[in-house]
Amino acid sequence: MLNRNAHSLRFLFSWIFLGVCFLLSFPIYSKEEGVKLEWRQIPDAGGYVVEIKDSRGKITREKTNGTQIQLELPPGTYEHRIGVLNRYGRVSVFSTWIPFEVILSQKPEILSAEKNKFLNKDLPDTFEIKGKHFTDATKVVLKDSKGNEVSIKSIEVKNSETILVTVDRKKPPEGAVSVRVENPRNKVAEKENYLFVAETESELAALESKEQKKQTSSAPFRFDYGAVARSAIVPGWGQYYQNKSNFRTFLFPALLLGAGAYVASEGNSYLNASHALSAARQNNVMYNYAFIHSGNPTFFTLAFYNYSQIAPKYSTAVADYNQLEIGIGVVGLFYILNLMDAGFFAGNKEVQVEGTQAPVTVSPLIRNLRDSNQSNAYSLGNSTGLFQRTEIGVQFAW
Template identity: 70%
Template sequence: MLNKRFQKSNTIAALLVGFLFFSLSLGAKEEGVKLEWRPIPDAGGYQVEIKDSRGKITREKTNASQIQLELPPGAYEHRIGVLNKYGRVSVFSAWIPFEVILSQKPEVIAAEKNKFLTKDMPESFEIKGKHFTEATKVILKDSKGNEIPVKSIDIKNSETMVVTIDKKKAPEGAVSLRLENPRNKSTEKENYFFVAETEDELAALESKSSYSGASGTFDLGAAARSAVLPGWGQYYQKKSTFRTAIFPSLVLVAGGYAAARGSSYMSSINELDAARQSNILYNSAFLQSGDPALFNLALYNYTQISPKYSSAVGEYNQLGIALGILGFFYIINVVDAGFFPGPKQVKVEGTDAPVTVSPILRNAIESEKAATYASGNSYLLQQRMELGVEFAW
């Protein structure tokens, strides 16, 4: 009997080792960590044990062949135990290491050198940015949309990686770069660098990309976000706190005003309808009874219908104005997100670090405001707005 149990345990262990799935790098904590394995025949359930870097073990039992866990980023090990019909572990798999990483959208700054002659194209080049991990995927495409084979990716740290390509299949034209992190976090840079046979061809590529960039400046993603929730697109573009907060505030205030005007309009309509109904009742009662008092009451009520009608018309016009203001602020919010980008990092010749370029709209500083004297020994300060671009190193 013991020999049969021992043979069965060995069979389950072999199946467990063969069927177990694991991941060396799992995604961000906000969506949980999912461990999954193929089911073991005749298993009464499973016990999942997770061991952190300090050796602390947590245990979870499940009847399914997968489990969802909430784990902070770090290095872990796990093993799966098969439960028998008495709910006890009959056999464990070996400890298997895995890592939980916080997946964030990668960021890329402009390349230090973005022009290469075909003969000088390096086999390896450095990419600078943020949120690089071992799970980051690099995709390079030429101007025709063909993917450029990547031989290796060396992650130096979270802000630097070295990518090696096959020089035998060196790209030509404008090359785009796409970085992908787990959980569908990705970013893309068109015209990340240029490759051509001659200097003239390189100049032509740069000129063409500059023209394309100038004619296609509408940020559809940011505009769509602001269309769903005012201010979301501005937050996505990392604009100033003021520009991010002003649009939802304006839309909220305008929406409240429109709601108040709508309520007033409905009240005026109800009062007008009540006056008309009362007029019908008074006239009907007077015709049936002939009472002069009812005639006077009906006449007075009739004189009130006209001002109530005028009031309802006025409230309707006010409601139209309120809705127009609300629509104006909403459209301006979408236009700001779509046509006026947030800060961007560019590479300037003669500098080692990238430069952040931000559009600005602000009041002129006090020292630059002109004082205009008026009567009574008083003076007025002329208000002036500045529209321009701010460079930050």
């Protein structure tokens, strides 16, 4: 009798300890594999029953022998309690109902600040961070240009799209300030150069110029798939989409039209030469057949003459075929160059040049010039021809 009472007291004490662990409500963050509830093990427990009650009062039950359970719950507010099973599989005791909240943790987004340049004296104590998918559990970290974390006094999530951040005015940020927003389950968004803070206007302008130059120099190469797709359908369309010069826009269509016309001409010549060769061979067979059956020497003369024409006609057909192959290769080369120009060589870009305040527009330049200072006299006659000079470079425009 004494042992049984001691066992019951030990079991009751363990369950009271479990209930204390769940007195406070807490949020649970939902992700792809669902929601996990976990509790401490109760000695001599034969299993557990977990009851989940949603906001409408509907209760679902799950039995388990372990100390955790995985549930599929949509975001919302719930209550749960855990019952301990005895050796006969019956519930000996239930915990109290404990509220909890399921929150869907999504990757946050950060929008650019409406005003991001401040003098130290004008920096507000509290500023807004605009974005998406902010929750009460969202964390905010600010860092200055040296990588030091900025002291934050308070963070208030106004709604899912606005966070109010109050900084410590005794330790204001300096330089280019970056912001990092983190939701539970390691959902993170970062934005560099979110704020620029400096003592004077000149320092502020220099800081912004330095960061723009750094971004431009470290910008990764991007293959322009959209322009390539357009130029693959209509040569020159991708160049027009990239706002390139008229010369680059119409260059490849003109080259392809010219090469296509040449291919059409050589294709027609090859067909005519092939037909002429085929006709000569057929005539040769016909004249030889007529001479053998009639014995007329005229057919022999015609057959001999016709045979002598087969070789040059064959050479002509081969030459036309070779020219046709070259023309097709030129068309393919121009088409590939058209795609490469659209994909690898973008249009005008804005860069920051040291010593200037405004961005500089950089555009490729290809032009053909005549050099009037040099001339070439032909060996026949007194006519002269001017040298042509092609210049390839980069054009800067302020």
